[in-house]
Amino acid sequence: MLLHGPAAGFPPAPLKPQGCDRCTVLFTTYLPDFMSGLWLTVSSSFLSFAAGLVLGVLGAQARRSRLRPLRLLGTIYVEAIRNTPALVQIFIVYFGLPVVGIRLPAFIAGVIALSVNAGAYLTEIMRTGIEAVPPGQVEAARTLGLSPRDSFFHVVLPQAVRTVYPPVVNEFIQIILGSSLLSVVSLNELTSTAQIVNSLTFRTMETFGVCLVLYLILTNLVSLAANLLAKAIFRPGLQPAAITRRRFQASTRNLLGAETH
Amino acid sequence: MRRINIAGSAKLRAAAIAASLLAAGTMLTACSEGGASAAGNSSQSGVQTIVPGTITIGSCLDQPPWGLKDSSGNPAGFDVDLAKQIAQYLNLKLETVDVTAAARVPSLQTGKVDLISCSFTITPERKQQIDFTIPTLASGNSLMVPQDSSIKALSDLDGKTVAVNKGGTAGPVTTAANPKAKLQYYESYSAAVLALTSGQADAVIDTSNTLAVTAAENPKLHIVNDGDVGPKVYFGLGVPKNKPELLKKLNEFVQQFHASGGDTKLFQTWFKFTPTYQFKDLPTS
Numbered sequence: 001m002l003l004h005g006p007a008a009g010f011p012p013a014p015l016k017p018q019g020c021d022r023c024t025v026l027f028t029t030y031l032p033d034f035m036s037g038l039w040l041t042v043s044s045s046f047l048s049f050a051a052g053l054v055l056g057v058l059g060a061q062a063r064r065s066r067l068r069p070l071r072l073l074g075t076i077y078v079e080a081i082r083n084t085p086a087l088v089q090i091f092i093v094y095f096g097l098p099v100v101g102i103r104l105p106a107f108i109a110g111v112i113a114l115s116v117n118a119g120a121y122l123t124e125i126m127r128t129g130i131e132a133v134p135p136g137q138v139e140a141a142r143t144l145g146l147s148p149r150d151s152f153f154h155v156v157l158p159q160a161v162r163t164v165y166p167p168v169v170n171e172f173i174q175i176i177l178g179s180s181l182l183s184v185v186s187l188n189e190l191t192s193t194a195q196i197v198n199s200l201t202f203r204t205m206e207t208f209g210v211c212l213v214l215y216l217i218l219t220n221l222v223s224l225a226a227n228l229l230a231k232a233i234f235r236p237g238l239q240p241a242a243i244t245r246r247r248f249q250a251s252t253r254n255l256l257g258a259e260t261h
Numbered sequence: 262m263r264r265i266n267i268a269g270s271a272k273l274r275a276a277a278i279a280a281s282l283l284a285a286g287t288m289l290t291a292c293s294e295g296g297a298s299a300a301g302n303s304s305q306s307g308v309q310t311i312v313p314g315t316i317t318i319g320s321c322l323d324q325p326p327w328g329l330k331d332s333s334g335n336p337a338g339f340d341v342d343l344a345k346q347i348a349q350y351l352n353l354k355l356e357t358v359d360v361t362a363a364a365r366v367p368s369l370q371t372g373k374v375d376l377i378s379c380s381f382t383i384t385p386e387r388k389q390q391i392d393f394t395i396p397t398l399a400s401g402n403s404l405m406v407p408q409d410s411s412i413k414a415l416s417d418l419d420g421k422t423v424a425v426n427k428g429g430t431a432g433p434v435t436t437a438a439n440p441k442a443k444l445q446y447y448e449s450y451s452a453a454v455l456a457l458t459s460g461q462a463d464a465v466i467d468t469s470n471t472l473a474v475t476a477a478e479n480p481k482l483h484i485v486n487d488g489d490v491g492p493k494v495y496f497g498l499g500v501p502k503n504k505p506e507l508l509k510k511l512n513e514f515v516q517q518f519h520a521s522g523g524d525t526k527l528f529q530t531w532f533k534f535t536p537t538y539q540f541k542d543l544p545t546s
Contacts, residue, residue: 098459106445106461186424186445186456195363196446199428202390204367 030197037193038214044107044189045176048114052175053168055119060126074123081120087181089113094185110182118175125171129164130156162234169226173219190214308351308507310375316353318344319360319374323449326474326531327380328359339531340378343397346523347378347498350514361449363428366390369501376511377499380468382430384494392502394511396495396543397518398528402434403469404485405457405476412464415486418442424453424462431466434491438466457482466490470532470539477533495543519543 062074081089094109104112133156141151183192194211198204230238310316320328320340328338336357348355360368365377369391380400383393406412412421419441425431427446435442445462447453454475456462465472469484476482498515500507518524519540528536 094461095455095459098461103460184448184452186447186461188446192427192446195427196432199363200386200433202366202370202386204370 030201033193033197034190034210034214037188037190038218040107040187040189041176041179041215042218044111044114044182044187045172045179047111048118048179049172049175051111051115052118052122052171055115056122056126059119059123060130063123063127064130078120078123081117082124086113086117086178087184089117090181090185106182106185106187110179110185110187114175114178114182117178118171121171121174122168125164125167126160129160129167132163133159162238165226165230165234165238169223172226173222176219176222177215308353308510309504310353310507311372312356314354315356316348316351316376317356317358317374318347319358319365319368319377319379320344321362321365321379322359323361323451324380324471327471339527340380342527342531343498343518344378346518347376347511347514350517351510361428362426363448365428365499369499372501375500375507380471380496381499382494383497384430387499390502392500392504392508393497394500394508394515395545396497397515397524398496398539399493399541399543400468400470400496400539401493402431402466402490403472404490405465405467405472405482406463406485407457408481408483410463413485415439415490418464421463422461423464423466424456425466426450426453429467430494431468435466438490473534474532493538516545 059074059077062070063078065071065074090110090113093113094104094106097104097109137155137159138151141155142148146155179189180191182189183195186192188196190211194207198207201207320336320338322328322330322336322338322341324338326338327340328336331337336359341357344357345355358368358374360374360377360379362379365379365381366387368374369377380398381387381393382400383396387393404412404415404418412418415438418435418439420443422443422445423435424445424447425435427448429450432444432446435444445453445456447456450467450471453462453465453467457465458479458481472484476484498511500511524540525536528539
């Protein structure tokens with residue numbers, strides 16, 4: 001339901017031209033609706049990402065477990081989710097569960113579906129991140145007397161986090177874009193709001209242009225925050241410093257200098 | 262025989278080449294323009310369509326019995342049969358394109374279809390963007406609820422959820438009828454009905470004819486306020502702006518559609534009940 005736009009007596013009153021009416025109509029009349037749509041996008045994406053991270057960690061542990069039933073459960077979860085469309089998963093949670101008596105409002109159903117979907121992809125990301133740490137690291141840690149728990153948290157995990165960080169950020173952005181699918185189960189997030197505003201105003205290019213720009217701003221802010229966070233917590237940084245000519249000459253000078261000194 | 266050296270210098274040669282290219286370009290343009298207008302006028306009815314010789318008509322195939330896919334996957338329904346009659350009247354081949362309710366106006370504006378035959382309500386706002394023929398049908402909106410629902414009138418919708426089609430007029434109609442109702446927008450009419458049957462919504466508001474058919478097929482649902490939710494509206498065929506020839510021909514078609522009684526016959530075929538108010542007192546201009 002449009003919260004602030006014209007309640008529109010029927011037939012809908014034609015929009016009165018106001019100056020540069022092509023530009024201003026969206027920003028004066030419908031801005032509050034776009035903002036509430038944006039808020040729903042942001043809140044559903046953030047919640048789904050958080051829950052997906054938890055599922056991802058649990059799933060990765062399950063797939064690496066010594067117990068066969070756990071490994072099987074993890075594999076079934078990942079394969080079932082990754083090989084079916086997210087839209088179908090959303091439909092099943094929103095329209096299908098009521099058949100067995102579980103009726104969920106659109107927001108909760110959407111977040112559950114997106115979390116489960118993200119959790120499967122994050123499981124694989126986490127698992128490969130952990131397995132990418134050379135086994136020699138674990139062997140050395142154990143040899144030095146670290147307990148299995150300590151060697152995991154102090155040796156394996158820090159290195160694994162470095163590997164998984166870019167794909168995890170990427171998955172977060174995919175969730176933000178994937179939240180647009182929730183428009184088909186009546187959640188008035190950004191895409192659905194744009195569709196409704198378009199059907200009321202028929203200014204297709206402007207409406208979806210605004211929608212596109214808002215998504216761009218959101219995803220770019222997330223990337224920026226992720227980069228800043230990475231700079232703060234990763235030492236050395238995730239990206240090797242670029243090999244510029246000055247750095248190359250300095251490093252060769254160092255090598256030669258070491259010989260002559 | 263003396264060889265005539267036409268292009269004696271480089272500059273002259275370049276000028277000659279440029280002149281010949283210009284001449285060729287002008288001839289080609291003239292040819293293609295002549296060709297296009299010839300193709301446009303080659304149809305017996307004299308209307309220009311996107312694809313010469315064929316009329317591309319958009320219908321919504323997810324809203325039985327207006328538009329649906331029959332058991333072999335072919336388009337069928339009231340609007341599709343109307344499209345077939347139009348193509349026959351204009352002596353053109355018919356190409357049916359599936360459109361969603363929300364895509365009706367954009368597909369006309371971007372030239373994807375020649376006209377829209379899809380329970381298209383005539384509103385002043387849409388008239389700013391596209392043109393309509395004279396009305397083909399009058400329609401009211403109805404309220405549909407489950408059999409055991411406590412909703413017996415529009416005033417009972419306070420705080421209840423109403424599922425509506427995103428691209429249609431049901432949203433504003435519902436808000437006008439009861440501002441306290443909560444709207445849920447779905448991509449299609451079928452999704453809105455699914456929301457009702459799965460319990461995600463308390464009611465559906467849409468055009469009375471569509472709802473009457475759904476209620477007849479599904480005994481768990483029934484109609485409240487038949488044709489009475491909001492004022493009656495008129496359906497028309499939608500065409501892009503600036504197509505006076507096509508509009509004129511289509512208006513002639515609609516006039517003979519009503520005069521011949523073909524409207525009642527088509528309605529009875531698809532809706533299985535006799536129309537009451539649908540074809541009465543339609544404006545003829």
